[in-house]
Amino acid sequence: MIIRDPGGIRDFLAKIAGNRRIVFAFVGSPLRRDDRAALILVDKLGSEQKGNILFLKCEYGLENCLSEITSFKPEVLVVVDAVYAEELEPGEVILASKEHLREKIGLVTTHNIPITLVLETLQREAGVKEVYLLGIRVKDTGFGEEVSIEVLSSIDKLLEIIKSIAEETAL
DSSP states (O other): OEEOOHHHHHHHHHHHHTTSOEEEEEEEOTTBGGGGHHHHHHHHHOSSEETTEEEEEEETOGGGGHHHHHHHOOSEEEEEEEEEOTTSOTTOEEEEEGGGHHHHOEEOOOOSSOHHHHHHHHHHHTOOOEEEEEEEEOSOOSSBSOOOHHHHHHHHHHHHHHHHHHHHHHO
């Protein structure tokens, strides 16, 4: 499953959130320009639990949040990260199921451990049943703190989507 339409992404995330425990893990490097996107987004949301949703800031890799994810015991994990895929334009947002990560989407990553191995561990150890990638197509991942205009625009769109889902599930 791959969704590229922001409205479709919002609808799908709202559907999977429901009454289930869900972790949004925001991954990135603060020193790699557009790779900072997810970190900026979680800073705006706040790293905390909101009802059945937990927002986690995972600088430098998902593996740095394994204990927090495992102790929360989510049914669903949404990894928010920078991606690179030639068919996407800079700043474009995509939601993909775990099955599509290897074949369709390239993660721009500074992870030391392959993300697929980390995801398999979480499914086995934490009981995560579903895994999704919410990615923002990067323009520039060189060293620095400046983020491209295209990616900043996408951060704002995702902020509204995720905030609205968190508010709905908290009711």
